[in-house]
Amino acid sequence: MSATLAKRTTPRQGRARIRVQAILEAATRLLVEAGYDALTTTRVAEEAGISVTSLYHYFANKRAIVAELTGHFVRHRKSDLDLLIERADRGEPWQGIVDTLIDDLTQAYRAAPVTAIILHALKADPELRKLDDRINAQVARQLTRLLEAMGIAKRRASTLARIATIMLDAYVIEVVRVPQSALGTLSREFKSILTAYIALDMPEAPRR
Structure with a gap:
């Protein structure tokens, strides 16, 4: 998998796994509501209740989230x-x-x-x-x-x-x-x- 699609960090601690799950669930909701073209990392972070910086710790972009x-x-x-x-x-x-x-x-x-x-x-x-x-x-x-x-x-x-x-x-x-x-x-x-x-x-x- 290319670097832009791979997950940047594999969560090992419980809190990190919960955060990644929140990102994926938020992205799923937004994809269903608005579609892929409207998806952005900013919107995903807002929906997940985290900062964009925190999201980028795990995913490089929206493609990486969809790939996951x-x-x-x-x-x-x-x-x-x-x-x-x-x-x-x-x-x-x-x-x-x-x-x-x-x-x-x-x-x-x-x-x-x-x-x-x-x-x-x-x-x-x-x-x-x-x-x-x-x-x-x-x-x-x-x-x-x-x-x-x-x-x-x-x-x-x-x-x-x-x-x-x-x-x-x-x-x-x-x-x-x-x-x-x-x-x-x-x-x-x-x-x-x-x-x-x-x-x-x-x-x-x-x-x-």
Whole structure:
């Protein structure tokens, strides 16, 4: 991560951790209320009840704050994927694993309104776009492991994972945009598309 996006100081004492949490919660509220373009470190500091100098002790700029919020979300999604890989290693039906993958993403992105603003920032801000690219590369690596655990050959799994990552990236953007009434249809259609795509490379089940 570039120096402008990295957290300047990792809080170790309880008071420092509380202060960083206050900064992140304040930034989340302001992002939802006014959007990324209107976010400033001054407004975040005021909302968090601290000085701008104190904020700069932990974050170089608003990009670094958004990067930290993104990191929290990504770590949870990584844990979800790790659990799916374990299920695939145990030999569970792959179609159910794909369904769970889509359900987990749908619920996670819908549950946090700030993700819509963060997704926009990751695509629109040139510096944050680099972070977005790194996140997608990480997702592709995990999806490669997942597809291999499902039984797809490694080289082909890598190609499928890259394409699936692009598809998932587009899907979550729609998830945070569509009204609740359209979410079920969107989810079902996307599951059908992704399942059909993966099925083209799944090894045939042994005949009895």
